[in-house]
Amino acid sequence: MSSVNGAVPTTIIVAxxxxxxxxxxxxxxxxxxxxxxxxxxxxxxxxxxVQVGIVVARLAGGEHPAGLATLIGYLxxxxxVPVAAAFWGLLERSRWGSAVIVVAGLVAAxxxxxxxxxWPVIRV
Amino acid sequence: MTSPEPTASQPGSTRTGPGRVLIAIYAxxxxxxxxxxxxxxxxxxxxxxxxxLLSAFAGVVYILATVTxxxxxxxxxxxxxxxxxxxxxxxxxxxxxxxxxxATFPDATVWSGYGSGYGFVPLVLPVFGLLWLRxxxxxxxxxxxxxxxxxxxxxxxxxxx
Numbered sequence: 001m002s003s004v005n006g007a008v009p010t011t012i013i014v015a016x017x018x019x020x021x022x023x024x025x026x027x028x029x030x031x032x033x034x035x036x037x038x039x040x041x042x043x044x045x046x047x048x049x050v051q052v053g054i055v056v057a058r059l060a061g062g063e064h065p066a067g068l069a070t071l072i073g074y075l076x077x078x079x080x081v082p083v084a085a086a087f088w089g090l091l092e093r094s095r096w097g098s099a100v101i102v103v104a105g106l107v108a109a110x111x112x113x114x115x116x117x118x119w120p121v122i123r124v
Numbered sequence: 125m126t127s128p129e130p131t132a133s134q135p136g137s138t139r140t141g142p143g144r145v146l147i148a149i150y151a152x153x154x155x156x157x158x159x160x161x162x163x164x165x166x167x168x169x170x171x172x173x174x175x176x177l178l179s180a181f182a183g184v185v186y187i188l189a190t191v192t193x194x195x196x197x198x199x200x201x202x203x204x205x206x207x208x209x210x211x212x213x214x215x216x217x218x219x220x221x222x223x224x225x226x227a228t229f230p231d232a233t234v235w236s237g238y239g240s241g242y243g244f245v246p247l248v249l250p251v252f253g254l255l256w257l258r259x260x261x262x263x264x265x266x267x268x269x270x271x272x273x274x275x276x277x278x279x280x281x282x283x284x285x
Contacts, residue, residue, distance in 0.1 A: 069163045077155065084148075092144040099145045107152065110243075 006123040008054060009112040012047045013124065016112075019044055020105030026098040033089030033097045041089075041101065044108055045082040052078060055115075055122060065119035074115060081107050136264025138196040138204070138257065146256055149249060150190040153242075157234045158183030164231065172231040178218055179233045182246075185211050189253060205257055212250035215239055219247070 019040050026037060052075050065071050085104030089097040116124045134140045139147060161179035169176060185207050192204035219238030222229045232241050239246030 067163070069167065070160070073159050073163070077159075088144060088148055092140065094141060096141045096144050099142070100148045103145065103148055103152070 008047065008051050009115065009122065009124045012044070012051060013109045013112050015040075015044055015047055016105040016108035018105070020102045020109075023098045023101035023105060027095045027102060030095045031098060032093050032095060033086075033101060037089065037098065037101060038086060041082040041086050041104070044105070045079060048078050048082065048108065051112075051115075055119075058121065063121065065121075067118050071115075071118050074111065074118065078108075078111055081111070136260050138193050138201060138260050143193060143196075143256060143260070146249075146253060147190060147193050149245070150186055150193060150253070153234070153246065153249070154183060154186035154190045156242075157186050160234075172229060175229045175231050175233045175236070178214075178235065182211075182214060182234045185214065193253070193257075201257060201261065205254065208250040208253035208257065211246075212254070215246050215250065 019037075022040060023037060026033070055071070055075060059071075081104050085101045088100040091097070092100065112124055115122050137143065157179055161176055161183050164172075164176040165180060189204055189207040189211065192200040192207060215235045215238055218233060218235035222233070222236040229236055234242060234246055238244060
């Protein structure tokens with residue numbers, strides 16, 4: 001459990017930064033969101049949902065952080081990030097759609113760090 | 125990258141092209157600042173009332189900027205300019221205040237330390253917001269509105285008053 005606990009957020013950070021880098025290259029090369037970028041967002045979404053599941057399992061086990069309300073807010077907002085980015089990418093059929101995905105990748109990575117700050121048992 | 129936005133549609137619109145990125149980041153900060161302030165005010169208002177009220181104010185300003193940039197009508201743009209200006213003044217004032225008088229801020233606001241807790245994005249965002257609004261104003265209103273703006277193709281249906 002503890003190894004999985006640390007592995008998933010770390011994977012999300014790496015995946016988020018990689019996605020941001022990829023999307024940044026797309027933006028720089030004036031490419032709009034393509035199937036590859038959409039698939040990468042899908043992978044990030046699955047990872048985030050796994051992380052939500054891990055945290056919910058811990059909460060169900062009876063443990064609580066001091067800032068429970070904030071944590072629940074994060075659990076709700078986290079899986080929405082790639083979904084929102086995908087919609088933005090579909091809506092804005094230009095390089096700026098890809099630029100929004102840069103933001104989403106960075107946000108996913110930052111969210112993992114924040115999650116650890118809210119509840120230190122969630123290791124990164 | 126010879127041309128700044130070769131595939132961007134609708135010149136003069138505040139919500140397309142780079143505006144989409146701005147709105148995404150504004151929406152993120154609107155959510156983060158107001159949700160955080162809501163939780164803080166509801167659970168521990170006595171700890172740092174000034175900080176929490178300032179966070180709530182910042183949240184309102186971000187929501188206003190997000191909505192007005194997305195709407196993009198002439199009135200909305202005017203409100204957006206005010207929002208971004210208030211935001212810039214706010215981050216500079218609160219940033220200075222938080223460094224000069226840390227006792228008032230036992231808990232951080234979005235604007236503490238010029239937004240250092242948020243990678244200084246709160247400091248940079250209003251600058252980009254104002255630049256974007258100015259640029260799109262010259263595109264939508266056309267030549268004459270801002271000296272030196274030389275643009276031939278201004279669609280007649282754009283936000284012209």
